[in-house]
Amino acid sequence: MIGSKIYMKVRARADKQLEVKRSVMADMRRLTHMFCRFRSVASSKYSSRFPANVEVSVLDMFKRENFEILELAYADYTEMRDGEDRREKSGLALSVYYLLVKAAKIVKVFHLKNNDDARAVQTGDFLDVLHSCKHELIGGAIYNTNKKRQTKLRRVESLPLLSEVQKLKAYICTSMSALTEDNYLHWTSKEFVDLRDLACARLTLFNARRGGEPARLHLTDWVDGCNGVWLDKQRIENMSAEEREIFEKSFVMYQTGKGANHLVPVQVPQDTMPALRKVTDTATRIQCGISEANVYLFPSTLASEANVSGWHALNRVCLKAGVEPHTLTATKIRHLASTMFEALELPEKKESLFTHIWATQERSMNPFTKHR
Numbered sequence: 001m002i003g004s005k006i007y008m009k010v011r012a013r014a015d016k017q018l019e020v021k022r023s024v025m026a027d028m029r030r031l032t033h034m035f036c037r038f039r040s041v042a043s044s045k046y047s048s049r050f051p052a053n054v055e056v057s058v059l060d061m062f063k064r065e066n067f068e069i070l071e072l073a074y075a076d077y078t079e080m081r082d083g084e085d086r087r088e089k090s091g092l093a094l095s096v097y098y099l100l101v102k103a104a105k106i107v108k109v110f111h112l113k114n115n116d117d118a119r120a121v122q123t124g125d126f127l128d129v130l131h132s133c134k135h136e137l138i139g140g141a142i143y144n145t146n147k148k149r150q151t152k153l154r155r156v157e158s159l160p161l162l163s164e165v166q167k168l169k170a171y172i173c174t175s176m177s178a179l180t181e182d183n184y185l186h187w188t189s190k191e192f193v194d195l196r197d198l199a200c201a202r203l204t205l206f207n208a209r210r211g212g213e214p215a216r217l218h219l220t221d222w223v224d225g226c227n228g229v230w231l232d233k234q235r236i237e238n239m240s241a242e243e244r245e246i247f248e249k250s251f252v253m254y255q256t257g258k259g260a261n262h263l264v265p266v267q268v269p270q271d272t273m274p275a276l277r278k279v280t281d282t283a284t285r286i287q288c289g290i291s292e293a294n295v296y297l298f299p300s301t302l303a304s305e306a307n308v309s310g311w312h313a314l315n316r317v318c319l320k321a322g323v324e325p326h327t328l329t330a331t332k333i334r335h336l337a338s339t340m341f342e343a344l345e346l347p348e349k350k351e352s353l354f355t356h357i358w359a360t361q362e363r364s365m366n367p368f369t370k371h372r
Contacts, residue, residue: 201314204330
């Protein structure tokens with residue numbers, strides 16, 4: 001019941017179906033691990049409350065009187081043990097805490113729907129205790145994750161080397177050209193996967209997007225980009241020559257970003273256009289074993305209806321290019337892009353013009369942006 005309720009959000013985010021599916025699977029695995037440890041602690045240390053002839057239920061985790069058992073199970077699950085050294089897995093601790101809150105709320109609503117007010121109140125009391133003990137459970141995890149974000153990820157030595165970035169870019173562009181310009185190449189799923197990974201990695205790094213964003217672009221996004229639905233032709237005609245040149249050579253697609261309330265642009269460089277035309281060609285997709293029901297721009301093969309994993313696509317391309325995958329990730333490229341832009345030291349006039357042009361176009365192209 002808990003898993004089905006969590007999975008209901010797939011309906012609200014149909015374009016993120018694969019990501020939501022994996023997220024729900026991870027949540028249910030974590031909840032199962034928590035229950036297994038809860039049952040183990042209850043049977044071994046609280047045998048008077050849970051004798052051998054009494055089965056420990058999942059609902060027992062969401063009772064106020066069993067909170068101390070849950071705390072022990074939580075600590076056991078979120079600890080990293082290296083000999084006598086014990087450290088908290090901060091990311092896992094945060095995920096499990098908020099998962100318990102989510103599951104408890106689902107259980108409370110379940111009891112309310114069944115007119116079981118006593119159990120609903122009991123679960124509500126558990127939630128109150130869980131909220132009150134939030135700092136004790138995840139205070140250290142919040143501090144550690146914030147400290148890591150502010151220090152380790154922003155250190156200059158953690159940024160990718162420009163030589164490595166240039167090496168990867170040269171490999172991607174050369175490989176895409178070799179695949180698309182060979183008129184005698186017999187296309188199979190192997191060649192399709194190679195070109196798909198190259199184009200997906202190129203868009204991800206070029207736009208400094210999160211690893212999973214360009215990977216879930218739809219074919220409809222490509223069609224809209226080809227038709228120029230996001231570009232206001234009348235406004236482009238009224239621009240100066242410098243501004244018009246920027247937009248006339250632009251190919252823009254839009255997709256949902258991290259949240260659900262805004263769209264983010266994905267700009268396609270000219271060197272990637274032939275590759276995208278090939279991976280969207282209907283005859284090529286059928287020949288390479290892509291399901292006709294697959295609606296993604298970067299589809300998985302073997303008649304799957306899912307999209308490729310952006311992280312795995314970039315990882316494979318890095319390995320083939322002779323670049324260490326852990327040094328060139330989507331997250332590190334995002335940090336590098338922001339750092340380089342800050343270091344450009346553009347004249348104030350040019351920087352304001354650049355910001356003004358794109359901000360103006362963003363407002364005109366993004367239907368979720370409020371006009372002022």
